[in-house]
Amino acid sequence: MSAVADPAYRCGTVAIVGRPNVGKSTLLNALVGQKVSITSRKPQTTRHRVTGVLTRPGAQYVFVDTPGFQSLHGGPLNRALNRAVRAVLDEVDAVLFVIEAGRFEDADRSVLRLLPQRVPVVLVANKSDRSGGPERMLPFLRTAAAAFEFAAVVPVSAARGRNLGELLKVLAPLLPAQPPLFDAEMLTDRSERFLAAEIVREKLFRLLGDEVPYGAAVTIDQFREEGRLRRIHAAIVVDKENHKAMVVGKGGAKLKAVASAARRDMEKLFGGKVFLEVWVKVRGGWTEDTTAMRRLGIEHA
Ligand code: GDP
16 A cells, blocks of 8 residues: 555544534544444443544544443433543544534533543534525634634534535644554455454454553455455554553463454354464554564464
8 A cells, every 4th residue: 555655644543522413423424434333242342443434545534433422412421421431532633523503502512521632623513504604604613613722613514515525634634644554445345354354353352451552453464265265364553562462462362362253253254264363563663564473373163
């Protein structure tokens, strides 16, 4: 992928937040097309669940779920929930705070109070198609913009696909300069290749829980079909050398458990035998270091 070598390439995680009904799901779907989701039985494993990835020539936008906002329906938020939401938001690279153009309610303000100081927040005034023209929109945007130190303010219509290009344009420079985390080609649909990565990722979170290093990502380096056998090479990419040890575990036990569980799920899902190898790579060596430090061949039963 040529983007890997481009030092100006941007890639980062983006949380879409806002009170219910402002159009968050519509916006995500409009930006990404197909929604991606792998359900997980353990709530904390969804902490950094990727809900969609948009790959563009200059940037890759990785949209992540923010558990907790679903519970904003009515009633005061409890403190633990606030903390959980804040913890997630603190770890993303950018936040899209969605409101309805022309309306700024108490419920919006409750969400606003949860927004992190450290992370850039873009105010997205959605449903611009219903806001009654610029003479009403502009004063509204000015008032809303004063409520927080937003990195940018963008009116859009998610339903009509209006101004989404502008939104992506202001979002890109807020993301860190780094190569794409996901292989663009595998994200065009819910391909087996993509599902394979999600399965490895899900096992990683399920089996390591809080020990999953921040920033860990899964890539599929090889996906070959040989008759009914699928030969899959997956890499767990981490930021630091010591993170690698956390994923590998004592004597390779953790990595092996992740790989075995992932292989079983893949065989069920794909309906055939899977030969799965899972490697751990350190991101610093993304382009140069293709030799995995630890290699575990998982024999298929
Ligand atoms: P969420 O609860 O924030 O995820 O909101 P949804 O995406 O489910 O949207 C709530 C409602 O707003 C749905 O009926 C959408 O069709 C509608 N909606 C979303 N975006 C727009 C928009 O840009 N314009 C209009 N008119 N309606 C929209």
